[in-house]
Amino acid sequence: MAAAASPEKHFPVSWDMFHRDCRALTWRLAGAGPFDALVTVTRGGLVPAAIVARELGIRVIETICVASYGGAAGVPDTQQGNLQILKGVTDAIVALGRGDGGKVLIVDDLVDTGKTARVVRDLLPKAHFATVYAKPMGRPLVDTFITEVSQDTWIFFPWDTGLAFQPPIAGGA
Ligand SMILES: O=P(O)(O)OC[C@H]1O[C@H](OP(=O)(O)OP(=O)(O)O)[C@H](O)[C@@H]1O
Ligand SMILES: Nc1nc2[nH]cnc2c(=O)[nH]1
Numbered sequence: 006m007a008a009a010a011s012p013e014k015h016f017p018v019s020w021d022m023f024h025r026d027c028r029a030l031t032w033r034l035a036g037a038g039p040f041d042a043l044v045t046v047t048r049g050g051l052v053p054a055a056i057v058a059r060e061l062g063i064r065v066i067e068t069i070c071v072a073s074y075g076g077a078a079g080v081p082d083t084q085q086g087n088l089q090i091l092k093g094v095t096d097a098i099v100a101l102g103r104g105d106g107g108k109v110l111i112v113d114d115l116v117d118t119g120k121t122a123r124v125v126r127d128l129l130p131k132a133h134f135a136t137v138y139a140k141p142m143g144r145p146l147v148d149t150f151i152t153e154v155s156q157d158t159w160i161f162f163p164w165d166t167g168l169a170f171q172p173p174i175a176g177g178a
């Protein structure tokens with residue numbers, strides 16, 4: 006299934022909020038470990054992965070590089086195209102992620118349609134999949150998350166946004 010064509014609602018996330026939500030995610034993950042390695046889904050997973058790895062003391066960190074959303078210049082990338090794996094993980098991590106003698110934690114910022122999570126899960130079926138945010142379509146694909154938002158909501162991360170003037174509500178904004 007496709008993501009909401011043009012998400013109606015906005016869910017802006019500040020750095021403070023994101024840090025707090027990542028810490029909350031780590032508390033929830035503490036009982037599921039210990040983890041021998043962390044795989045982060047780039048690029049959105051990089052920031053939560055740094056925070057989670059710091060909190061859980063994980064030092065073996067690998068990336069899986071995936072791209073699927075690509076919008077026109079100047080607008081959020083809300084349209085999902087074909088998913089491409091630009092870089093996979095090492096054989097050692099694949100072995101761990103298949104349950105051969107260790108535990109792998111996968112971290113991404115969010116799950117939306119679940120398309121990205123499905124591809125990553127196929128590669129590492131026994132790994133524990135954690136995201137900070139989840140939308141209903143993708144929720145069944147993750148083991149642990151912190152906050153659910155509706156499918157027609159677009160989450161705006163602090164690394165994609167900046168401070169800007171807001172017109173007064175009384176002006177019809
Ligand atoms: O559940 P899905 O519908 O597949 O969407 C979720 C994925 O979309 C975003 O990544 P994106 O592909 O936009 O790349 P980015 O992480 O580089 O921003 C987000 O970081 C997730 O990885
Ligand atoms: N920033 C951002 N990227 C996404 N990729 C898929 N869904 C989303 C979303 O809600 N926000």
Ligand SMILES: [Mg+2]
Binds near residue numbers: 046049050113
């Ligand atoms: Mg991503």
